[in-house]
Amino acid sequence: MERLLALIPPDVTRIDLLAPPFAGHLHPVLAMGRALSTHYQVRIISTEGARTRIEAAGLTALLLPGDYDSPLTAVVNPRYAVKSNPLRLYRQFKRVVGLLKNFADELAGVWLQQGKPDLAIADFTLPVVGEVCRRLVIPWWTSMPSPCVIDTPDGVPAYCGGLLPPVNTLQRFTQTLHRHKVRGFKRLLFRLFRQTIRQTGISELYRQDGSENAYSPDCILALGEAWFEFPRSWPVAVRFIGPALYTPPLTTTAPPFVAGKRHVLVTLGTHLDWHKEAVVQAVHQLAQTLPDWMFHFTDGDMAAGSVTGQKNVVRLPWVDYDCWLAHYDAVIHHGGAGILWHCLQREIPSLVYPVDYDQFDHAARLHHCGKGIWLRGGVQSIAGAKAALQRVVEGKEA
Template identity: 70%
Template sequence: MQRLFDLIPAGVTRIDLLAPPFSGHLHPVLAMGRVLSERYQVRIISTRGVASSVTAAGLAGLSLPGDNDTPLLSVVNPKYAVGSHPLRLYRQFRRVVGLLKNFGDELEQLWLREGAPDLAIADFTLPVVGEVCRRRDVLWWSSLPSPCVLDTPDGAPAYCGGLMPAQNGYQRLWHALQRKKVRLFKHAVFWLFRDVIRQTGIESLYRQDGSESAYSPLRILALSEETFEFPRSWPAAVSFIGPALYTPPTQCAAPPFEANKRHVLVTLGTHLDWHKDAVMNAVIALASTLPDWVFHFTDGHQTVAGQQQQDNVYRLAWVNYDNWLTRYDAVIHHGGAGIMWHCLEKNIPALVYPVDYDQFDHAARLDWSGKGIWIKDGLKGLETAGPLLMALVYADVSDQR
C-alpha cells in the first residue's frame, strides 16, 4: 500500500475516496484512506449506514443524504439467485443504473456544499463518479480489488467460469472467442439500457483507444499483485499497489474456539444470502466426517444477533478477519477478493467454493498458483471436502497438486 504515495501528483492536498456500503468495496477504500491520511486530507464518501464504520477507522466521512442503504442492499443482495435469468437481470441492472444516477446527483450537490477534492478515488462499481469529476474539474482515479475483470486484448477473460492461462493454440483461440463473447454481451447490455445509462452522463461503453469508460483513463489502482494475476497486456492506466486490507472494529463477540481442536472458518462474505442456508447444510455434512474439528460458518452480517450450534458446527453472525483469522487452521471461502487476500497475507490455507461474479476467476488463480484448492463439484464437493481439508492442514498445498 505504500506504493500508493508514489502515484499521488504534486499539488494534491485533499483526497476523497468513494465506495458503496458493502464490506468488499468499503473496506479496501478504508484501508487506502488510513494510509493516505498520514499525508493528505482524506474524506470517505458513502451512505449513512456505514458512517460508524468510517468513524471507527479514524477517518472523516461525508454521507450522501437519504436512505440509499436499503435499496442498494435489496438490489445487490436479493433473496434469490439472479444468475442468467433474463427478466431478473433486466430488473436488477435497471435498478442499479437508477441508483447510480442518484449517487452521481447527490455527490455533485455534496461537493457544491462541502467543497470538491483535488483527487477522487472511486470504487470501480461507481463509474458515475467520473462524469461528476469531469463536470467539476476533479482528478478521477478508479480502485479495483479484482483486476482480473478488466477487458484486455489477450489473456484469459473473466466471467467465463474461471479460465486458466492458455497452454496451446486451441486454448488461445478459445480464449479469443470468449473475449469476443464477453464484449458482445457488454455491448448488448449497453444497447438495451442505452437511454437509462446515458442519464448518468456515460455516452459510450468504450473510448476511442479501446479502454472501458467505466474506469478512469488516468489511473486504475489494482488492489492485487501483478505476479498473482495471469499474464496479459494490461491497460496503460493500471498500477498494481497490492491488496488493501482492513476490517473496522466491531462489538461482535469472539468466535467460540475450543481447546485442542482444529478450527475451520466457512464464509460466503456479505452477499449471496440466498445460498447460505444450503451451504450451512453442506458444512454440517462435511463436519460430520471430521467430528474432532470445529467449524464456524459466518453469515457476514453484524446486525444478526446470537449464534446457533449443531454438533461441531457453529453459525455465527460475523467474524472479524483482522482479529480472529489467524486462529483458524483453514478457511473455506467463496473467492471474494477480501477474504482471499486476508488468507494469502496471513498464510492461512484455503479451499475455494466460488458461487458467482469474479469468484471463479479468483478460484482459478489460487488453484493455478498452488495457494488454494478449488472445489469444483458444487455443494456435493463441499460436503465431501474432508480429505482436502486434512491435506491443507497437514501438508503444503503445493504438495497436493
C-alpha cells in the same frame, strides 16, 4: 500502502474516497483512507449504511442524502445466483442504472456545498463518479479490488466460469470467442439503456484506445499483485499497489476456540444470503466426518443474530478477520477478493467454493498458482471436503 502514497501528486491536499456500503468495496477504501489520512485530508463518501464503519476507522464520513442502502442491497444480494445468466444480468443492470443517476446528481451537490477534493478515488462499481469529476474538473482515479474483471484485448476473459490460461490453439480460439461474447453483452446492455445512461454523462462504453470508459484513464489502482493475475495487456492506467485489507474495529462476539482442536472458518462473505443455509447444512455434514475439528460458519452480517452451536459447528454473525483469522487452521471461502488476500498474506490454507460474480475467476487463479483448492461440483463439494482439508492442514491424504 507505500505504493499508493508514492502515486499521489505533490499538489494534492484533500482526497475523497468513494464506495458503496458493502464490506468488499468499503473496507478496501477504508484501508486506503487510513493510509492516506496520515499525509492528507481524507473524506469517505458513501451512504448512511457505512457511517458506523467509517467512524470506527477514525475517518471523516461524508454521506449522501437519500435512501440507497435498501435498494442497493436488493440489487447486489438477490435471492438467486446471477452468474452469467443474460436475463438476470439485464435485470440487475436495469436496477443499478437508475440508482447511479441519482448518486451522480447528489454527489455533485455535495461537492458544490462541502467543497471539492484535489483528487477523488472511486470504487469501480461507481462509474458515474468519473463524469461528475470531469464536469467539476476534479482528478479521478478508480479503485479495483478485482483486477481480473478489467476488460483487455487479450488474456483470459472474466465472468466465464473461471477459465485458466489456454494451453493449445483450440482453447485460445475458444477464449477469444468468450472475450467477444462478454464485450458483445456489455455493448448490448449499453444500447438498451443508452438514453438513461446518457443522463449520467456517460456517452461511450469504450474509449478510442479500447479501454473502458467506466474506469479512470489516468490511474486504476489494482488492489492485488501482478504475479497473481494471468498474463494480459493491461490498460496503461493500471497500477498494482497490493491488497488493501482492513476490518473496522466494531464490537462483535469473539469466536469460541477450543484448545487442542483444529479450527476451520467457513464464509460466503456479506452477500449470497440465498445460498447460506445450504452451505450450513453441508458444513454440518463435513463436521460429522471430522468430529475432532471445530467449524465456524459466519453469516457476514453483524445483525444476523446471536451465536449458535451444535456439536462441533458454531454459527456466528460476524468474524473480524484482522483479529481472528490467524487463529484458524484453514478457511473455506467463496473467492471474494478480501478473504482471498487475507488468507494469502497470513499463509492460511484455503478451499475455494465460488458461487457467483468474479469468484470463479479468483478460484481459477488460486488453483493455478497452487495457493488454494477449488471445490467443484456444487454445495456437496463442501460436505465431502474431508480429504482436501486434511491434505492442506495436516499434509496427508484420507
